[in-house]
Amino acid sequence: MEELGPHGHRSYLLYGATMFVILTLGLIGNFLTLIVLFHPQHRTKSMTPLMVNLCVADLLVCLFGYTVAVNYNTADFANTGSAPALCYWLAFINAATGLASIGTLAVMAIITYLGISRNEIAQQNRMTGKAEMLLLTGLPYLPPGIWLYAIVLTIPPAMGWNKFIPIPSRVSCHPDWYSQDLSSRSYIIYLVTFGFFIPLVIILGSYGGIYRCIRNSSVPGANEDARVRQIRSRNKTVRLVISMTLAYFVSWSPYCIVSLIGTAIGHESVSPSVSLVPEIMAKASVVYNPILYVLLNAKFRVTLIQFFSWSRVGNVISEGSNADENTTGVMEIQTNSLRHRDI
DSSP: OOOOOTTHHHHHHHHHHHHHHHHHHHHHHHHHHHHHHTSHHHHTSTTHHHHHHHHHHHHHHIIIIIHHHHHHTTTTGGGSSSOOHHHHHHHHHHHHHHHHHHHHHHHHHHHHHHHHTHHHHHHTTSSOHHHHHHHHHTGGGHHHHHHHHHHHHHSGGGGTSSOEEEOTTSSSEEEOOSOOSHHHHHHHHHHHIIIIIHHHHHHHHHHHHHHHHHHTOOOTTOOHHHHHHHHHHHHHHHHHHHHHHHHHHHHHHHHHHHHHHHHHHTSOSSOHHHHHHHHHHHHTHHHHHHHHHHHHOHHHHHHHHHHHHHHHHHHHHHHHHHHHHHHHHHHHHHHHHHHHHHO
């Protein structure tokens, strides 16, 4: 196993400090996001179950992936000659949550497209009211289906189809991208096809449809003000979903590219120190969504500000209640005095 080189310790320290920041921001940001999404103003929206699913995936990998990685890096598991249970767990939780996220983003892209094109679809009689109701009824069942999809893609190495091995820098584990035997390579093809390229095609196709709908959009029977409001609301939703998708692919694409190059050449394509860069970029994906919600969703910002204000308002109300009791007594005394004067 290649060492990290003369700057290895510095690389590990930088990686550790960066992971601490990512872990802290990921936990705080996604926990606050869950609180906001369960607020009555947000929880009834069609996108909320999917946004919650993204938060759950990020929280799971933070709590049970990134924290476990700290323990992993305190032991020299990479030199045991086989991948231990902890290495398997790290690879599984990282892959499963990442695949759940891309699956969720693909479903969000489809639902966004269907929501925007609903008027045009209804006009062309390509979707009946019953079919649309069936789609809406199935929304709560989408997150479990997405997790099943992620597990089906992730579990094979634990069953003997490919295997989980430490990454070049030995700070985590992943599927064996470098093995040249037919079985291992077939799993990599299976994983990349169903876990990256098919969701990517679905997302690009949905956004292409969204672009066509926006370009040719009309709101039949609506006045100009209603049309402007609907277009603004629609564009905000599209901007948020596209930004989340871009953030995900910017985070994970370097890791995917480096891994695919390793598959093609049969060994690590970068040095252990350099391999830390795509690893950190992929792990940083847990930070971006809460930031995008705050920047691009005004209602989310308002609810978040209200959450931080509740404790302060509660103290003010408590103090105000005591003051009201005192004030009420004074007012009663003053009222009685006035009544006596009037008499």
